[in-house]
Every structure is written in structure tokens, then in C-alpha cells.
Amino acid sequence: MSVSIKSEHEIELMRHAGHLLEQVHDELASHIKPGISTKELDRIGEDMIRSMGCIPNFKNYQGFPASFCISLNDEVVHGIPSRQKIIQEGDLVKIDAGLIYKGYHSDSAKTHGVGVISEEDRKLIEVAKESFYEGIKFAKLGYRLSDISHAIQAHVEKHGFSVVRDLVGHGVGVDLHEDPQIPNYGPAGKGPRLQEGMVLAIEPMINAGRYQVKTLADGWTIVTVDGKKSAHYEHTIAITNDEPIILSSL
Ligand code: MG
Ligand code: MG
Numbered sequence: 001m002s003v004s005i006k007s008e009h010e011i012e013l014m015r016h017a018g019h020l021l022e023q024v025h026d027e028l029a030s031h032i033k034p035g036i037s038t039k040e041l042d043r044i045g046e047d048m049i050r051s052m053g054c055i056p057n058f059k060n061y062q063g064f065p066a067s068f069c070i071s072l073n074d075e076v077v078h079g080i081p082s083r084q085k086i087i088q089e090g091d092l093v094k095i096d097a098g099l100i101y102k103g104y105h106s107d108s109a110k111t112h113g114v115g116v117i118s119e120e121d122r123k124l125i126e127v128a129k130e131s132f133y134e135g136i137k138f139a140k141l142g143y144r145l146s147d148i149s150h151a152i153q154a155h156v157e158k159h160g161f162s163v164v165r166d167l168v169g170h171g172v173g174v175d176l177h178e179d180p181q182i183p184n185y186g187p188a189g190k191g192p193r194l195q196e197g198m199v200l201a202i203e204p205m206i207n208a209g210r211y212q213v214k215t216l217a218d219g220w221t222i223v224t225v226d227g228k229k230s231a232h233y234e235h236t237i238a239i240t241n242d243e244p245i246i247l248s249s250l
Contacts, residue, residue, distance in 0.1 A: 001179045001180055001192075002179055003171055003178075003179050003180050003192055003195075003198055004171065004173055004174075004178060004179075004198075005195060005196075005197035005198060006173060006197045006198075006199050006238070007197070010104065010173070010199075011197070011199065011238050011245070011247070013101065013102050013103075013104045014104045014105075014106060014172075014173070014199055014236065014238070014247050015238075015245070015247045016101055016102075017054070017099060017100070017101035017102075017104050017105065017106035017247070017248075018106040018108070018235075018236055018246075018247035018248035018249065019248075019249075019250055020049075020052050020054060020099060020101060020106070021097055021098065021099050021106040021107075021108055021248050022108070022248055022249050022250050023048075023052075023250070024045055024048050024049055024052075024097055024099070025095065025097060025108065025110055027044065027045070027048055028041055028044065028045050028068075028095055028097070029095075029110070029112060031044055032087060032093055032112050032114060033087065033114070034086075034087055034088050034089045034114060034115065035086060035087065036086070036087050037081075037082065037083050037084070037085055037086050037087070038070040038072070038079065038081040038082055038085040038087065038093075039066075039081045039082050039083045039085070040083075041068065041070055041081065041095070042066045042067055042068050042070065042081035045067060045068050045095075045097065046059070046066075046067035046068075049067065049099045052099075052101075053101075054099040054100055054101045055099060055100040056068070056098070056099055057098040057099055057100045057105050057107075057176050058096075058097075058098055058176075061176065064078075064080075064220065065080060066080055066081045067081075068081060068095055068096065068097050069094075069095075069096040069097075069109075070085075070093065070094070070095055070096075071093075071094040071096070071221070071222075071230075071232070072085065072087070072091050072092065072093060072094075073091055073092050073229050073230075074223050074224045074227050074228060074229055074230060075094070075221055075222065075223050075230070076094075076164055076167070076205050076207070076213050076222045076223060076224060076230040076232065077094065077096060077109075077167060077205060077222050077232060078096075078220045078221055078222050079094070079220075079221050080218060080220055080221060087114055088114065089114055089115040089116065090113075090114060090115060090116065090117055090118070090121075091113075091114040092111055092112070092113055092114075092117070092121055092124070092125065092229050092230075092231060093111070093112045093113075093114060094109060094110070094111045094112075094230070094231065094232045095109060095110055095112070096108075096109035096232065096234065097109065098176060103174055104173060104174060105172050105173065105174070105175065105176045105236075106172070106236050106247065106248050107172050107176060107201045107203075107234065107236050107248070108201075108234050108235050108236060108248035108249075109203060109232045109233060109234035110232075110233060110234075111124075111125045111128060111129075111231040111232055111233060112125075113125055120208060121208075121229060123159065124161060124206065124208050124229060124230075124231045125231045127155065127156060127159045127161055127206060127231075128156075128204050128205075128206045128231035128232060128233040129233045130155060131151075131152045131155040131156050131184075131204045131206065131233070132152070132202055132203075132204055132233045132234070132235065134151045134152060134154070134155040135148040135149070135151045135152040135155075135184075135202055135204065136148065136202060136237060136244050136246075137151060138150075138151050139194065139200070139202070139237055139239055139244040140194060140239070140242075140243065140244065141194060141195070141196065141239070141241060142194075143193075143194050144188075144189055144190060144191050144192065144193055144194065145180055145182060145190070145191030145192050145193075145194065146183070146186050146187060146188055146189065146190035146191045147188045147189065148182065148202060149182060149183045149184055149185055149186045149188075149191075150185075150186060150187060150188035150189075151188075152184045152185070152202075152204045153184060153185035153186065156184075156204065156206045161206045161207060161208060162206065162207045162209065162210055162211035163184045163185040163204065163205070163206055163207075163211055164184065164205040164206065164207060164211055164213055164230070165183070165185060165211055166213055166222075167205055167213070167222065168181045168182050168183045168184065168203075169181070169182035169183075169184065169200060169201050169202045169203045169234070170182060170200070170201050171198065171199065171200055171201070172199055172200065172201045172236050173199055180192060180200075182200060182201075182202060182203075184203070184204045184205065184206075194239050195239060196239055196240055196241050197238070197239065198238070198239040199236060199237070199238050199239075199247070200236070200237055200238075200239070201234055201235070201236050201237075202234065202235060202237060203232065203233065203234030203235075204232070204233055204234075205230060205231075205232045206230065206231055206232075207224050207226075207228060207229070207230045208224075208228040208229045208230070209224060209226040209227075209228030210224070210225065210226050210228075212224070212225040212226070213225060234248075235247070235248045235249060236248040
């Protein structure tokens with residue numbers, strides 16, 4: 001495993017990529033309403049990314065047929081946008097988005113509740129986000145990679161939810177998925193020591209029920225085995241000599 005270290009200039013480019021990506025998320029969030037299809041959201045987002053002079057990095061990635069992964073309810077990640085998938089009141093909508101700006105990737109994901117959602121669903125969304133912030137308390141010099149993983153798992157399980165095992169966070173840079181892999185669970189104190197200039201996509205995927213997931217026959221969509229709901233929260237961050245910088249936020 002080789003973890004690439006980014007220069008200050010590269011991190012500046014990635015910060016710009018992340019700012020653009022956050023604007024795309026904001027635009028999509030304003031369109032998430034009952035009646036819109038996930039295909040339409042994908043089109044709106046792709047048009048916006050291209051109008052920024054950027055490239056949607058998920059499109060054709062290992063053959064993925066759209067620009068965004070849009071996953072509903074018990075779908076964990078990698079949902080394929082479709083005209084047949086119409087958003088409804090009460091849905092959990094996970095948008096995983098990425099773009100390339102001047103050769104550098106940014107990657108982030110959010111979960112939205114549509115209209116009135118249940119208290120448990122609200123909590124699931126909140127705990128996914130909180131667990132990201134718990135994790136990055138350890139995204140600093142002096143810690144090892146799995147200190148992040150462990151903090152995420154501890155927070156999620158404290159609230160009675162489970163952490164998906166089969167999918168992990170990752171390094172990001174000139175490639176969408178670089179080393180290292182970053183599980184959202186496991187013992188603390190393992191893996192590489194964190195170094196200034198590492199850029200990582202930290203992305204807890206958490207389930208309301210059991211952690212097991214499976215892939216649907218379309219070859220992409222990952223769903224919970226027990227049919228319960230799932231939430232996802234992701235940002236691209238940079239390790240510095242002080243606090244981490246969340247590159248994919250404004
Ligand atoms: Mg992502
Ligand atoms: Mg990612």
C-alpha cells in the first residue's frame with residue numbers, strides 16, 4: 001500500500017473541487033421533493049458539473065451508468081438513477097457525488113429525509129453525520145488510520161445502529177479511489193500513521209438494523225439484507241499539521 005502525500009498546491013485544487021461539489025449538493029437538495037425521479041436529479045447534477053467545466057467522476061467508473069449514485073431507503077450506496085424511481089414523502093435519499101476539477105477528484109455524500117420522516121430515520125441520518133465528526137477528531141498527526149474507524153464505530157453502536165463492513169472510505173486525489181482503504185469499524189491504533197498531506201474520503205455507511213448488505217441483480221445497488229434503512233455521510237478531508245480541513249464543504 002502506498003499512500004500519496006499531496007502538496008499545498010494540490011490541496012488547494014482539491015479544496016476548490018470540493019467547494020464546487022458542495023454547490024452541486026446544495027442544488028440537488030433544493031430539487032429533492034416528492035414526484036421527482038432519481039434520473040432527473042442525476043441530469044440536473046450532471047448539467048451543473050459540466051457547466052462548471054468539471055467532469056462527473058462516477059460516470060462510466062467501472063461501467064457505472066450515471067453521474068451520481070442515488071440510493072433510497074434500504075439501498076445503502078451505488079443506487080442507479082432511474083426514471084422509474086420516483087421520490088416520495090418519507091423517503092431517505094442518499095446522494096453520493098463526485099467531480100474532477102483540473103485532474104483532482106472530490107467525493108462526498110449526504111442523506112436527505114423527504115418531508116416528514118420517522119423519529120428513527122431522523123436519528124439515523126443524524127448519527128451518520130455525527131459519526132463522521134467523531135471520526136475526524138482523530139484525523140490528526142499522532143494518530144493512526146484506524147483510530148478514525150474505531151471512533152466512527154463506537155459512536156454508531158452507542159446509538160444502537162450498525163456499521164456496514166463491506167464498503168469503506170479511501171484515499172482520494174488524482175484517482176477517485178486511492179490507498180488507504182478506511183473501514184468504518186475495527187480496533188483503534190492500527191494502520192498507517194496519519195501524515196500531513198494525506199487526503200481521505202471518510203464515509204460512514206450505517207444501518208438501522210443489521211450490518212449485512214448484498215448487491216442487487218443490476219450489479220451495482222447495495223441494499224441492507226434485513227430491508228431496514230441505511231444512511232451515508234461523506235466528506236473529502238486533508239490531514240494538516242493541525243486540525244483536518246474538510247475540503248468538500250463551503
Ligand atoms: Mg462518495
Ligand atoms: Mg467515497
